[in-house]
Amino acid sequence: MAHTPIDPVQLSADLIRCPSVTPNEGGALALLDKLLSGAGFETHRVDRNGIANLYARWGRKGANRSFGFNGHTDVVPVGNPDDWSHDPFGGEIIDGVLWGRGATDMKTGVAAFAAAAIDFVHDTPPDGAVILAITGDEEGDAQDGTTALLDWMAKEGERMAVCLVGEPTCPNVMGEMIKIGRRGSMTAHFTARGVQGHSAYPHRAKNPLTAMVRLMDRLASHELDQGTEHFDPSTLAITTIDTGNPANNVIPAACRASVNIRFNDSHSGQSLTDWLWTEARKVQEETGVEISITTRISGESFLTPPGDLSTLVAGAVQAETGRRPELSTTGGTSDARFVKDHCPVVEFGLVGKTMHQVDERVEVELIHQLKAIYTRILTDYFA
Missing domain, CATH: 3.40.630.10 (Zn peptidases)
Known part of the structure; x- marks a missing residue:
């Protein structure tokens, strides 16, 4: 037929x-x-x-x-x-x-x-x-x-x-x-935990927003690489910063943020995770605010x-x-x-x-x- x-x-x-x-x-x-x-x-x-x-x-x-x-x-x-x-x-x-x-x-x-x-x-x-x-x-x-x-x-x-x-x-x-x-893709979620307090007495609180903003600026300002033979430079984008705080006179107890990284063959998901933790620990030591991270690697x-x-x-x-x-x-x-x-x-x-x-x-x-x-x-x- x-x-x-x-x-x-x-x-x-x-x-x-x-x-x-x-x-x-x-x-x-x-x-x-x-x-x-x-x-x-x-x-x-x-x-x-x-x-x-x-x-x-x-x-x-x-x-x-x-x-x-x-x-x-x-x-x-x-x-x-x-x-x-x-x-x-x-x-x-x-x-x-x-x-x-x-x-x-x-x-x-x-x-x-x-x-x-x-x-x-x-x-x-x-x-x-x-x-x-x-x-x-x-x-x-x-x-x-x-x-x-x-x-x-x-x-x-x-x-x-x-x-x-x-x-x-x-x-x-x-x-x-x-x-x-x-490129590889990964998302990292950060939680900064401080101590809630009155905004008029910031010395009695530990502001997680201060720590989170400092950390996000360090991550976003860092040049991951300049590209490789077959890949463009890797990128990091801050995708959200959230506190859920409706009061303008309260320092919140916690803050959350997320970043998405698209990375070339200069990196692996694990090497980038290690770098994120290193930067988070530096900010934690500087501010006294506890920072935790969870990551999801979508692909290398x-x-x-x-x-x-x-x-x-x-x-x-x-x-x-x-x-x-x-x-x-x-x-x-x-x-x-x-x-x-x-x-x-x-x-x-x-x-x-x-x-x-x-x-x-x-x-x-x-x-x-x-x-x-x-x-x-x-x-x-x-x-």
């Missing part, structure tokens, strides 16, 4: 119509499961702690040559639907533009690589395996998404030789950027050094767009931070200008172009 090529735009629209706001599956993975299994992929639902995930493989298990795609079908909340020009879960195509939550981040990326994979294995069955690892928990805590898939793969003897994450990577125009690594910095994988992807991008992409490590975190412990990984996808915004949208021609790039990557990998 003749094979009808998969339209990535229609598939994108169908996925957008699935209200898969984290942690809800919304029907998106069920749709992909049916499509991929019908195309000859062996599929497995890998659900953990109420989070839905999908693993699909065409070809033999354990093949030495196995190209993997990773992406997510969960999306962030839409906010006030009345602020949208079109139904955020309508998947409407108007004047060559696809509208809806997930139109850039990243249901279109998943649709493009699923469509490319299905058509590729039908038209030119490769000597090896094509793998799709798709999660429903990238926009949330990411504890039971791609990590669950990788844990399941290790248990079952499944493996990708290399992987491409289909996150939007291009800042302004299609084809301008590939991610070959990501990582780099896939320029080489065969980045050259393969860059060549396909250039062939389809006419642009030689920059190899970058900018931006926030992605699930590539988990995949890098499994195999070499890079990221390439659409222009991400409207991701997480009201009126998220993308030109349909770019979705077709993305499928063509992914198809060329598969063709060149298995050539």
